[in-house]
């Protein structure tokens with residue numbers, strides 16, 4: 586593990602194990618997202634809250650599958666959105682109408698899955714919370 590003052594990353598040396606290297610690079614991306622991206626930390630918190638809610642409200646196996654799928658989708662979309670934003674900032678830092686559309690659409694994709702996931706979560710959790718009240 587390397588800490589270069591800004592980022593933490595895992596390295597693997599040698600020319601072999603390209604599959605393992607690809608896995609480590611991808612793992613670095615996940616670590617970077619959850620450690621340094623504000624939205625990444627927010628979505629991780631939301632996913633943990635959903636999992637805790639699942640345990641607390643004793644949801645069924647099918648409901649677990651749906652909740653895990655939704656939280657996984659939202660986090661993956663946000664990760665891709667963060668990567669697209671970074672790429673845009675490298676390609677064109679100054680204002681550009683095309684960059685605006687790209688960033689807005691990318692953020693829109695996250696908002697889209699987030700709203701659907703929120704609806705799904707409400708359908709699953711709300712009736713169980715009402716029964717408890």
Ligand SMILES: Nc1ncnc2c1ncn2[C@@H]1O[C@H](COP(=O)(O)OP(=O)(O)OP(=O)(O)O)[C@@H](O)[C@H]1O
Pocket residue numbers: 624670677678679680681682684685686688689692
């Ligand atoms: N280079 C640019 N050209 C045109 N519009 C831009 C540009 N950079 C940002 N924008 C506009 O500003 C909005 C916010 O961009 P920004 O990169 O700050 O994303 P953000 O959602 O604030 O990201 P973060 O997750 O870093 O807070 C974009 O959705 C886009 O509409």
